[in-house]
Amino acid sequence: MKRFSALNLFAEALKGHQGWPEHWPEKEPKPAYDVIIVGAGGHGLGAAYYLAAKYGITNVCVIEKGWLAGGNAARNTTIIRSNYLYDESAHLYDHALKLWDGLSHELNYNTMYSKRGVLMLAHNVHDIQSFKRHIHANRLNGVDNEWLSPEECKAYCPPLDINPNARHPVLGGALQRRGGIARHDSVAWGYARKAVALGVDIIQNCAVTGIRRGPDGAVQGVETEKGFIAAKKVGVSAAGNTSVVMNMAGLRFPLESYPLQALVSEPVKPIFPCVVMSNTVHAYISQSDKGELVIGAGTDQYVSYSQRGALHIIEHTLAAICEIFPIFTRMRMLRSWGGIVDVTPDRSPILGKTPVPGLYVNCGWGTGGFKATPGAADLLAYTIAHDQPHRINAPFTLDRFRDGRLIDEAAAAAVAH
Amino acid sequence: MILIHCPYCGEDRPEVEFVYGGEAHIARPLDPSGQTDPEWESYLYIRANVRGRHHERWRHTHGCGRFFNAVRDTVTDLFETTYKAGEPRK
Numbered sequence: 001m002k003r004f005s006a007l008n009l010f011a012e013a014l015k016g017h018q019g020w021p022e023h024w025p026e027k028e029p030k031p032a033y034d035v036i037i038v039g040a041g042g043h044g045l046g047a048a049y050y051l052a053a054k055y056g057i058t059n060v061c062v063i064e065k066g067w068l069a070g071g072n073a074a075r076n077t078t079i080i081r082s083n084y085l086y087d088e089s090a091h092l093y094d095h096a097l098k099l100w101d102g103l104s105h106e107l108n109y110n111t112m113y114s115k116r117g118v119l120m121l122a123h124n125v126h127d128i129q130s131f132k133r134h135i136h137a138n139r140l141n142g143v144d145n146e147w148l149s150p151e152e153c154k155a156y157c158p159p160l161d162i163n164p165n166a167r168h169p170v171l172g173g174a175l176q177r178r179g180g181i182a183r184h185d186s187v188a189w190g191y192a193r194k195a196v197a198l199g200v201d202i203i204q205n206c207a208v209t210g211i212r213r214g215p216d217g218a219v220q221g222v223e224t225e226k227g228f229i230a231a232k233k234v235g236v237s238a239a240g241n242t243s244v245v246m247n248m249a250g251l252r253f254p255l256e257s258y259p260l261q262a263l264v265s266e267p268v269k270p271i272f273p274c275v276v277m278s279n280t281v282h283a284y285i286s287q288s289d290k291g292e293l294v295i296g297a298g299t300d301q302y303v304s305y306s307q308r309g310a311l312h313i314i315e316h317t318l319a320a321i322c323e324i325f326p327i328f329t330r331m332r333m334l335r336s337w338g339g340i341v342d343v344t345p346d347r348s349p350i351l352g353k354t355p356v357p358g359l360y361v362n363c364g365w366g367t368g369g370f371k372a373t374p375g376a377a378d379l380l381a382y383t384i385a386h387d388q389p390h391r392i393n394a395p396f397t398l399d400r401f402r403d404g405r406l407i408d409e410a411a412a413a414a415v416a417h
Numbered sequence: 418m419i420l421i422h423c424p425y426c427g428e429d430r431p432e433v434e435f436v437y438g439g440e441a442h443i444a445r446p447l448d449p450s451g452q453t454d455p456e457w458e459s460y461l462y463i464r465a466n467v468r469g470r471h472h473e474r475w476r477h478t479h480g481c482g483r484f485f486n487a488v489r490d491t492v493t494d495l496f497e498t499t500y501k502a503g504e505p506r507k
Contacts, residue, residue, distance in 0.1 A: 243466035254462035256439075257491075301437040305468045306494045310418050312433050345462045402458040 001197035004108050023193040024068070027201045032230035033061040035384055036222055037237060038208050038245055040064030041073040042184070043362055043369065044237035045191040045202070046377025047384070049107075052198035054378070055385035060200045061231070063224060065207035069188030072239045072369060075307070075339030077262050077284055077296035079275050080371040081118040081179035083138050083145045088395040088407050089348060090141040095392050096375025097178060103374055109190030111182045112289060118179030118275040119148070119157055121324070122172045127280055131174040138176075148173045157274050159325045167323040168281050181275060181286050181294075187373055211249040211359070219249070219358035235360040235384050237376075240305060240340030242363035249356050253363070254401045255342045258299040259309035260367050261317075263336035267291030271327075281320035293331060295321060299341065299367060309338040341367050345401065347410035351376060351393040352383055360384050361398070422499045423477045424485050430477070438474030440464050441486045442506050467491060472506060475499070 002008060002021055012019055035051060037044045040062045052058045064070075080100060082093035104111045122128045131147070138145040150162040153173040162170045192202060203226070210223035211234065221230035238245045240257040272287035284296035297317035300309040314336060322329045344350060344364035349372070351362050362380040365372060379393040389397070400406055420429040446452050446460060465471070471491045476484045488497040488507055500507055 241468070243464075244468045252459075252463050253466070254458075254464065256464050256466050302473065302489075302494075303440075303466060303471060304491050304494055306492060308494075310432055312418055342466075401462040402454050404454075 001193060023189065024196045024202050027203060029061060029063075029201065029203050029206070029224070029226055029229050032221070033201070034059040034231065035233045035235065036060075036229060036231040037062045037235045038222065039071075039236065039238040040068045040188075040192070040202055040204065041071050041237065041239060042069065042188045042191065042373040043239075043365075043376045043380065044235075045069070045188050045195060046373055047235055047237060047362070047380040048200045048202075049191045049195040049198070050378045050381035051385060052195055052200055055381055057385055058199035060195075061229065062195070062200060062202045063206055063208055063222065063229070064202070064204045067204050068192055068202060069185060072339040072341065073184055073188045075260075075262070075337050076184060076370040077286070077294050078181045078184045078288075078370055079118060079179070079277070079284060079286065079296070080113070080182060081176050081275075082143050082371070083118075083120075083134055083174065083176045083179070084409060085134050085137050086407055086409060087141060089409055090138060090143050091392050092349075092375060092379075092396065093372060094141070094143050095379070096372045099374035099378060100182065103187070103190070107190035107194050109186060109193060111186045111190055113180065113182040114289075115178055115180040116274045116286075117156065117175055117177045118277060119153060120174045121153070121168075121170055121276060121278045121280075122174070123168045123170065123278065123280045125171075128171055131172075135174055143176075144178055145174055145176045148175050157272070157276055159272060159327045160276070161324060161326050168278065168320065170324070179275060181288070183289070184370060191377070208245060208248070211245070213249065213356065217357060219356060233358050233360065233384050235362065235380055237362040237380060239363065239365070239369065240342050242342050242361065246354075246361070249354075249359055251354060251356065253350075253398075254345055255364060256303050257305060257340050257342050258302070259304050259306060259338040260297070260299045260341045261309040261313055261336060261338045262294065262296045263314060263333050264288070264292040264294050265328075265331045266334050268293075268331070276324075278320060278324060281324075283317045283320040283324070285321055285325070292334065293328065299343070300338075305340055307338050307340055341365070341369070343367070346406040346408045348407040349376070349396055350398050351379055351396045352389040352398065353387075354398060419494055419496070421475060421487070421496065423480055423483075424499050424501045425481045425483050426477065430480060434477060434479040436476045436478045438476050438484060441472040441474045470497070474502075
């Protein structure tokens, strides 16, 4: 790996940028590894990086059926925040937020993390009560979150329409100033580049077709399109396809996979200074550094792996965006996409061990996995390295659906993730 | 938008008339107090989440209002068939 620095950049500029080595060269898998990670998205690549960098396990392979970071890592709205209600969730997501802070420096790769603030709009009395409860809970957990009046919302985000007669009147908002956005590809690429430099192999275009278990039930390795690869520890970070992979090990999971759509507009000059979320009307909006408005919708209603969704979902979201920001009514939309998100019954992730010895899982992030990328990656790596969960992810077990200790963000939050 | 055939109305109607009702053919336990924790877990939370041929319930909310079952491919979103509630799994 060649370090990115002003000096190297200058030197390369004189040579026509011919001297940069490949970030992650094509590799054939070795017969055996200490750890195999299934899924080369941000979470999986990050886990490989932390295994090598933080927990001293460098004989690691990341297997991906498509191309690197081509799934949900490339299909999200890049929103980062940690203002979750329950203690367990606040600790989990804030762990990630703290890691985002130093990530560009740590990876020597610009993740373009911008703390521009995430403003969640309240449109009715229930929203106000719910958000204020969140704010108090967050403050007790050391997570910043503050209440803004409609006028303060307008000052923070000038395109907002706060006319009391609006279709969706703005009665106030909860602002997390540390929240923001990052460049989705950069995160995955940064982790991949640094992980490869530490000795990790990344095998792309190679689907896992089976998980081999020994007579004692423990994991022996994975069957792939390029043959069997042995490993005593396998971490699955396969987002929407987790159920499919887990079925290979004989496990059935409390997950359902739904399409989640987003879209971007034509690029315009800087107009939108922050991230605005409106959970009541299911609309999320920010402006990327390229100038496109990045707009997120809610999930489609049915289980699907199609990576596309219905137009009426997008219409609903754009109608809400146009009501709240009349300034955007004449914007043209450039492209839309759908990611497949794995949703748990309590809308909290599953991150830890499974009933199969040597098999670890990181799944169930639903519609909010991007923000958690560094945290989920670090905790998955910790869990694999120590064969036990870190205290932060200890509550996010698979067993909670049996013993009833749910972390029910969905019911209590009135918040889409 | 997908078109869905309601087996009661006998018509193909747009998806916005329907509400998805989750995986089909999950029977409510007849003896709730006799269920173990793993049985409750399986009934309440574990789902097949099939990549391929999926049995699921839909309700024709803005039509006849009735529940029915469907078989849909979750990779292409194409419906194979729909059939009335109570009919055997297809």
